[in-house]
Amino acid sequence: MTPAGTAPAGSAPAAAEDPRRARRRATGTAVALSALLTALGLCLGDALARMYPFGPATRSVSDLGNQYVPFYARWWDVLHGHGQGDLLINWNSGYGTSYLPDVGTYLASPFSPLVALFPRDRVDLAVYVITVLMTATAAAAMTGYLLRLRRGNPVLAACFGTAYGLCGFAVTDAAYNPMWLTGLIALPLLFLGVEWALEGRRPVLGALLVTAAWAANFYTAYMAVLGSLVVLAVRLAQTPAPWRARAAAVLRLGVRTGLGIGAAAPLFLVVYTGTRYVWPIAPRDFHAVPWSDVLARSLPTTYGFNSPGLYIGTFALLAALAMPFDRRISGRIRATWCVAAGAVLLSLQWGPTVLVWYAFTNPNGSSYRQAFVLCALLVTAGWLSFSRGLPDRRTLLCAAGVLAAVAAGSASSGLDIRWTLPVLGGSVVIGGLLYLLRRHAQRRGMYRLAAATLALLPVLQVGEAAVDTARVDRNRLHHLDSHPAWGPWQDQVRQAVTASDDWPRSRTEAGSEMVTANDPQLLGGQGAEYYSSLTSEAWISTMAKLGYGWTSRGRAPRTLDNPVTDAVFSVGTRVRAVPHPSAEPYDASVPATVTVSHQKVPPLVTVRPAGPAPRYGNDTFRNQEMLLGATVYAVPDARVVTRDGRQAQRTADGWRADPQSGSKALPSQRITVACRPGWEVFLNTPHFGGTAAMAQGSTVRMVAAPGTQVAAMQRLGVVPADGRVQIDLRAAKPGSLPLRPVGCLDPSRLAAAVGQLSRTGATQVSVSGHGLHAELPAGSVGTAVVAVPRTKGWQCAAGDAALRPAQQYGGLLAVPLDGRATTVDCSFTPPGLKAGAALGTGSLLLLGAAGLWSARRRRAGRLAL
Incomplete structure (x- = not known):
């Protein structure tokens, strides 16, 4: 029998687990609440702005409509087994292009497969739902980290998590670049990994968090790792542990991070290697925005494309500003968090440190994509203060004074802040009333009323964030190009394409x-x-x-x-x-x-006579003929005159084509050439922006801008009976014309060339996921040319020969033929995949060994007890 007053055997551990179970339940409640509040705030803001799917205004601005929606549409095809290609090759785009780097860049998030649950013609809705879920997950992850860092009220923690999920970076930048949301999610998880490294716990899970972040999007994962190192430095500075213990923690985190990155190598190394072969873009010099803009972007309703999205909500910002004055927190903790936040803030504005954030490459676009790291630090600092309960009056007054100084400093900003002060003031007034009511209720013992005031805090947080989201939505729509959501036109075109x-x-x-x-x-x-x-x-x-x-x-x-x-x-x-x-x-x-x-x-694979491959020059018409293997154009000398009949100004490369004052109905330049009647007229003016038209022909628009856009060659019509071609140009901006901008195509010569290539080309072509097989006529000699760009990673062979790196013929895949082979095979493997697979396998083996060793140590420790 058990002695009186003694618990039965086994009951003590059960009783000891109750507080932990209660904490887990409270944490789960806070995590779920923060996710719900974030989703509600985002959707409510979009509804207020009447954005899709809540109104007629499209969400598909800039890269969201131009890249993500189409990529998700093809991802739907791949997941449903309808895609032309596989994970390695995309036969739909670029006449056959590498696909795995795009998957690793745009589609590797674990949320991306959810697109398969929607109809294909609702891909815009699918992308929106995925965006909302990812934003909510980021808030939930931050809430979990905050409660792991320090216990506190679950509702309050949910509000801080929501502040992070709906921060300025998420609403302004990541909302139309969903891949950046992976960094928003990864950062608090990596913060959690820092805590485990300090405690010497969960080595495998800590490394796998890094793996998940780098596999989902290594671009933002890199920034998140830098942010976690900032938190590591803060936590090490706060601990009284000896230097040896601190060094051991740094080593543990370094090993876990290295193994985690290595395990993600099969994907991220393919992306990284792929960047070595991309079209080079001239780096843009970093120009720091005025500090008044930085201050303004920490306040609600402000928008700026190339400025840091630091908004976290008035309540969370006030809490963060209160932290330095909160004497309930030790001076060392306050100093370390303030120094960290200040250092990160300064690093956003200094060119050398900006390069560090971007792995020493200037970004193509906004230079403030790392702003989410500072948002996370501010939210964490605010939580460390308010999780202890409301600070005293002095602390709040000091924080309010700093907030007022921030608002005053933003007054000179060039950003639109018309809505900022009213929303900010309204939030401060409502928050102040809630503070007074809660203090009064606590003194009077009216704890239910005090709890009710806490319940109103999420309403304030979500309401302000919704107004901020609505204002950002509308501003972004006016500043960036937009694309329509799926509609009847897309249905009509897709049906025509599919049927053909x-x-x-x-x-x-x-x-x-x-x-x-x-x-x-x-x-x-x-x-x-x-x-x-x-x-x-x-x-x-x-x-x-x-x-x-x-x-x-x-x-x-x-x-x-x-x-x-x-x-x-x-x-x-x-x-x-x-x-x-x-x-x-x-x-x-x-x-x-x-x-x-x-x-x-002709078929996809043609056979060309033996001889050297084409070497392109500056004449586009001749380049086309070299690749075709036949002369089909007449490229006559051109006479170019201005509106008043004078010859246009000659340059080293051709003619100047500038807008001219006067009536826009009159041409700014006129091109005159002579060609054979009945031939087709083509205009090649890559650096001319404006319109072009010939008599009894259609008017075409040429879009060109130095360094950003090049106009494609255009068909204008048919050469009239007199053989005299006049083309009227209306220049929209200064530009230039080639020396011979007009080519006249002989349809009969082209038909003869097509017939010849068809007779000698492949008799049958089949494609697999990332390969191609062609049957050739017996005795084929010369060069088999595959109408696919010769990008890095292609290997080809004729007959039974081993696959070797493909040769090139005018930029296309080429395979030498000796007259004996009757087949050609090509296969594509993205550069970096083999090395990534080897590195990933080795890292996973080491992680598995570390997991077994850790499990044995834990088991030995329990047996010793």
Whole structure:
């Protein structure tokens, strides 16, 4: 029997677990509440702004509509087994491009597969839901970390987690770049890994958190790791442990981080290696924004594309500002967090430290994407103060004074702050009333009323964040280009593309940038367009020499509606959507006429005579002919005159084409050439921006800007009976014309060239996930040319020979033929995949060994007890 007053055997551990179970329950409640509040605040803000899916205004601004929505549409195809290609190759875009680096950059988040649960024509809604879930998860992760760092009221912790989830970085920047939300999620998880490293616990899980972050998006994961090192420095400075123990903690975290990064190598190393072969973009020098803008961006409703999104809500900001004055916290803790936050803030404004945040490469866009790290530090500092209960009056007055100074300092900002002071003032007044009511209720013993005032705090937090989100939504829509959500036009074009698809016998082009720069992924087919941060230099340089235009500083090639290049790349079907004349670019709400045209083209694999590969020059028409293998153009000398009849100014490379004062109805320049009647007229003016038209021909728009956009070659019409071609140009901005900008295409010569390539080309072509197989006529000699860009990673072979790195023929895949082989095989492996797989395998083996060793130590410790 058990003695009186003694608990039965085994009951003591159960009783000891009760407080832990209660803490877990409270933490779970806080985590769920913060996720709910964040989702509510984000959706409510979008609804107030009448943004999709709550109103007619599109959310698809800039990269969200131009990259993410199309990438998610193709991801839907891959997940449902409808994709042309696999995880290694994308046959839809860029006439065949590497896909795994795009997956690692844009689609590696564990939330991305959720797109498969939605209909394909609701991809915009799927991306929105994923964005909301990722933002809510970031808030939940921060809430869990805060309660792990210090216990406190779950409702209060949820409010601080919500402040992080709806911070300025998330609402302003990551909302239209969902991959950046992975960093927002990863940062508090890596903070948690720092705590485990300090305690010597959970080595495998700590490393796997790093793996998940780097696999999801190593770009923001790198910043998150730097942020975790800041927190490590803070925590080490606060601990009284000896230096040896601190060094051991640093070593533990370093090993875990290294193994975690290594385990993610199969994905992140492919992305990193892929960046070595991308189209180079001239780095933009860093220019710090005025400090008044920095201060303004910490307050509600402000927006600035290239400024730090530091908003965390008035309540959380007040708490963070109270921390330095809160005497309940030791001076060392206050000093370390203040120094850390101040150092990170200064690092946002100094060029050398900005380079450190971006791994010593200038970013292509905003220079303040690392702002979420400072938001996390501010939220953490605020929690360390308010989790102890409300500070005294002196502390709050000091914090309010600093907040007032921040507001005053932002008054000279060039940003729109018309709504800032009213919203800020309203939040301060409401928060002050809640503070007074709660203090009064606690003194009177009215604890239910005191609890009710705490329950109103989430309402204040969500309400202010919703107003901030709505204002940012509207400002962003006015500052950035936008793209329409899926609608009837996209349905019509996709149906036409799907019905005409004849891959791999020939390609189907979905038109010229109807909705996005990634229409082949969005609408289907196998087009030239492909906009990514990883667009290869080999592809863009080849396309530019052939008359294809590009935008986004070279990262987004435009398709070329030209029968010569269609023959070269086996484009047998073109879908064209001609918008209403009043429609703006990308305006899918205006009815359009969709037409489908077919033409006879050679197969995907052709055979060229033995001889040297083409070497391109500056004449685009001759470059096309070299790749085709036949002369099909007449490129006459051109006479270019200005509006008053004088010859245009000659330059070293051609002619100047500038806007001229006076009536816009009159041309600014006129080009005159002589060609054979009935031939087709093409205009090649890559550096001319404006419109061009010839008599009885259509007017075409040329879009060009130095360093950012190059205009594609355009078809203008047919040479009239007198053989005299006049082309009127209306320049919208200063530009230039080539010396011979006009080429006249002989359709009969082109038909003969197509017939010859078809007779000697492959008799059958088949494609696999990341490979290609072609059957050739017996006795084929010379060079087999595959109409696929020769990017790094392709290997090819003729007959039974071993695969070797592919040769190139005018920028395309080439395989030498000796007359004996009747087959050609090509396979693609992304650069970095093999090395990444080896590194990942080794890291996982080491992690497994570390896990077994840790488990044995724990088991030995329990046996010893």
